[in-house]
Amino acid sequence: MSLAWAQAFALVFDPYNIFVMLVASLFGLFVGAVPGLTATMATALLVPVTFFMAPIPSIAAIVTATAMAIFAGDIPGCLMRMPGTPASAAYTDEAYAMTRKGLADTALGAGLVFSALGGLFGTAVLMLSAPALADFALRFSSFEYFWLVLLGLTCAVFITSDRPLKGFVSLLLGLLVASVGLGNPAAFPRFTFGNIELLGGIGMIPMMIGMFAISEILRFAVDTNPQLMIVDKPIGNVFKGMWELTKKYPLQILRGNAVGTLIGALPGAGADIAAWVTYAISKRFSKEPEKFGTGHVEGIVESGSANNSALAGAWIPALVFGIPGDSITAIVIGVLYMKNMNPGPTLFTNNPQNIYAVYLLFIIANLIMIPFGWWCIKVSKQILKVPRTVLMPVIMLFCVVGSFAINNTPFDVTVMLVAGVAAFFLEANGFPVAPAILGVVLGGMLEENLVTSMIKSDGRLLAFFERPIAASLGAMTLAVWFLPLLLRRLRQLAGIGRAA
Amino acid sequence: MKINDAVWGALFLLLGVAILVHVQSFPAMSGQKVGPALFPGVIAVGLSVCALLLIARGIAAHRQDREQAPWLAAGPWMRSPRHVLAFLVTIGVNVFYILIVDRLGFIPTGVIYLALLFAVFGVRLRNNLVLALIVTLVIHYAFYKLLKVPLPWGVLQSWAW
Numbered sequence: 001m002s003l004a005w006a007q008a009f010a011l012v013f014d015p016y017n018i019f020v021m022l023v024a025s026l027f028g029l030f031v032g033a034v035p036g037l038t039a040t041m042a043t044a045l046l047v048p049v050t051f052f053m054a055p056i057p058s059i060a061a062i063v064t065a066t067a068m069a070i071f072a073g074d075i076p077g078c079l080m081r082m083p084g085t086p087a088s089a090a091y092t093d094e095a096y097a098m099t100r101k102g103l104a105d106t107a108l109g110a111g112l113v114f115s116a117l118g119g120l121f122g123t124a125v126l127m128l129s130a131p132a133l134a135d136f137a138l139r140f141s142s143f144e145y146f147w148l149v150l151l152g153l154t155c156a157v158f159i160t161s162d163r164p165l166k167g168f169v170s171l172l173l174g175l176l177v178a179s180v181g182l183g184n185p186a187a188f189p190r191f192t193f194g195n196i197e198l199l200g201g202i203g204m205i206p207m208m209i210g211m212f213a214i215s216e217i218l219r220f221a222v223d224t225n226p227q228l229m230i231v232d233k234p235i236g237n238v239f240k241g242m243w244e245l246t247k248k249y250p251l252q253i254l255r256g257n258a259v260g261t262l263i264g265a266l267p268g269a270g271a272d273i274a275a276w277v278t279y280a281i282s283k284r285f286s287k288e289p290e291k292f293g294t295g296h297v298e299g300i301v302e303s304g305s306a307n308n309s310a311l312a313g314a315w316i317p318a319l320v321f322g323i324p325g326d327s328i329t330a331i332v333i334g335v336l337y338m339k340n341m342n343p344g345p346t347l348f349t350n351n352p353q354n355i356y357a358v359y360l361l362f363i364i365a366n367l368i369m370i371p372f373g374w375w376c377i378k379v380s381k382q383i384l385k386v387p388r389t390v391l392m393p394v395i396m397l398f399c400v401v402g403s404f405a406i407n408n409t410p411f412d413v414t415v416m417l418v419a420g421v422a423a424f425f426l427e428a429n430g431f432p433v434a435p436a437i438l439g440v441v442l443g444g445m446l447e448e449n450l451v452t453s454m455i456k457s458d459g460r461l462l463a464f465f466e467r468p469i470a471a472s473l474g475a476m477t478l479a480v481w482f483l484p485l486l487l488r489r490l491r492q493l494a495g496i497g498r499a500a
Numbered sequence: 501m502k503i504n505d506a507v508w509g510a511l512f513l514l515l516g517v518a519i520l521v522h523v524q525s526f527p528a529m530s531g532q533k534v535g536p537a538l539f540p541g542v543i544a545v546g547l548s549v550c551a552l553l554l555i556a557r558g559i560a561a562h563r564q565d566r567e568q569a570p571w572l573a574a575g576p577w578m579r580s581p582r583h584v585l586a587f588l589v590t591i592g593v594n595v596f597y598i599l600i601v602d603r604l605g606f607i608p609t610g611v612i613y614l615a616l617l618f619a620v621f622g623v624r625l626r627n628n629l630v631l632a633l634i635v636t637l638v639i640h641y642a643f644y645k646l647l648k649v650p651l652p653w654g655v656l657q658s659w660a661w
Contacts, residue, residue: 169554186527221620389618397636454533455534459534
């Protein structure tokens with residue numbers, strides 16, 4: 001145990017690793033602060049580079065960059081009413097209203113301090129819950145895993161969209177993409193149409209670069225109403241008054257952290273949904289809800305900490321079960337497989353030093369966020385001056401080279417382009433992309449556990465409910481599927497009853 | 501661009517049925533009841549069911565309000581030639597890259613790629629080519645020299661550094 005911790009410290013405080021974290025911080029802050037570039041995009045862009053690194057530095061790069069990006073997204077939201085990443089969108093109007101009242105420093109300070117606090121809280125939950133869950137998961141067989149994956153995918157559909165039908169379509173498309181190639185229990189080449197490149201399946205990384213970066217650049221290209229990016233507000237001492245806020249809103253901070261971590265841990269829902277939900281909770285339970293929307297800091301305190309705690313929460317199911325908690329960890333799982341750090345309970349027993357190193361990375365990333373974030377706020381005027389007309393083409397060429405670099409094949413550039421165009425059109429028509437990503441990541445695992453279970457039970461479907469944990473997971477999954485329908489039906493019946 | 505749910509439904513139904521037909525040709529695993537056709541087969545059935553629901557919903561919406569739910573509606577950008585051009589060029593440069601990079605080499609392809617994009621996004625002409633060349637060289641250095649990615653030299657092969 002203590003030996004593993006010592007190894008973890010050595011891994012994390014290696015000079016090369018520290019250097020990677022510093023560079024990743026700057027990259028994350030920049031990506032987060034520029035509207036139109038998201039934390040998920042930052043992760044996708046990092047993958048081709050991390051491909052050439054050792055496991056811990058590559059995870060360090062992703063952890064640091066995403067934590068910084070989620071905070072930095074608050075900056076343009078506060079100063080120009082344009083959220084830097086979707087995770088800041090929930091409270092952008094509030095923060096901008098504060099800026100107009102001359103309270104920009106308080107809004108940014110609250111974003112920064114409580115982001116770091118939220119990140120540390122999420123990390124604490126990750127450290128406490130993940131090993132216990134892993135212990136429990138060691139007893140899982142293919143039946144339990146089958147239901148767990150299915151439950152995760154179901155959650156993703158119901159949480160990420162108000163239109164579950166379109167979410168389902170998106171999920172099924174993702175699962176179909178996952179079934180291309182030889183990677184199935186029978187090792188039979190499916191949907192390859194004689195193409196040798198397709199035998200290995202559709203590359204997950206080029207696909208994600210396409211879905212998260214290329215689609216964003218296409219949206220930029222067709223944006224008929226781009227906003228001018230001018231900051232003319234002076235910013236004072238952002239740390240002033242933070243201690244008073246902590247004393248004034250302890251319950252809100254705790255609630256934001258807890259709800260944020262929980263939403264992060266639910267498959268498919270990440271920082272952006274955590275922020276929307278906690279902002280709504282904050283308003284609902286506030287003593288002064290009438291002040292919300294007029295430049296009131298309470299909601300920013302709560303949801304600003306929630307989006308960063310969600311980031312850490314998402315790693316819980318990702319590390320323990322290999323089920324991503326959000327789209328960032330969906331990419332992370334791909335990276336873990338590339339580094340031979342296959343997620344799952346055995347990761348905790350066989351290589352605990354790697355897991356401890358991940359905890360340390362999270363703690364460091366959230367601590368250095370405070371000085372780095374402070375500096376980023378100072379130079380935000382300069383960052384926002386970088387013209388996006390130059391930035392977007394540069395990012396796209398970087399995506400092309402990055403996609404190529406994974407396998408050194410131009411075929412992956414085609415995959416990136418097709419995925420990007422498809423994601424652009426699907427999103428424009430209300431199909432959420434998060435379920436598709438989860439489908440692609442988890443398709444192989446779902447099929448493997450389904451087929452293994454079917455072979456073990458000789459095709460008896462009842463066997464899926466015979467082990468106690470499998471039965472409860474199965475019942476939960478079916479409940480999520482059918483309860484909404486049942487409730488609607490009951491409500492209709494009740495409504496008809498009343499009308500009559 | 502808004503496409504009516506019914507149109508999407510029809511497309512997905514076509515896909516679902518095509519997959520269902522195609523998986524019938526997959527072989528069984530010897531001695532097992534399940535094979536490689538099971539998983540995509542189940543997905544195809546699910547997709548077809550969702551597609552039928554989408555069709556029903558799309559038609560209902562269209563009947564209720566033709567204005568709100570037309571079969572096909574162009575987004576605001578499609579009426580602006582500048583944005584249509586930007587959209588096409590954004591996709592076009594990637595197709596160009598995929599087709600030509602092995603023959604032309606990364607550096608010339610990258611410069612053309614960026615210069616075209618800068619032009620449609622409205623970067624001032626004076627800076628365009630210089631900027632495109634600098635960025636291409638930086639990306640080439642980072643990936644070719646530092647990360648050892650074999651980016652093709654193409655026509656510059658004899659000057660490779």
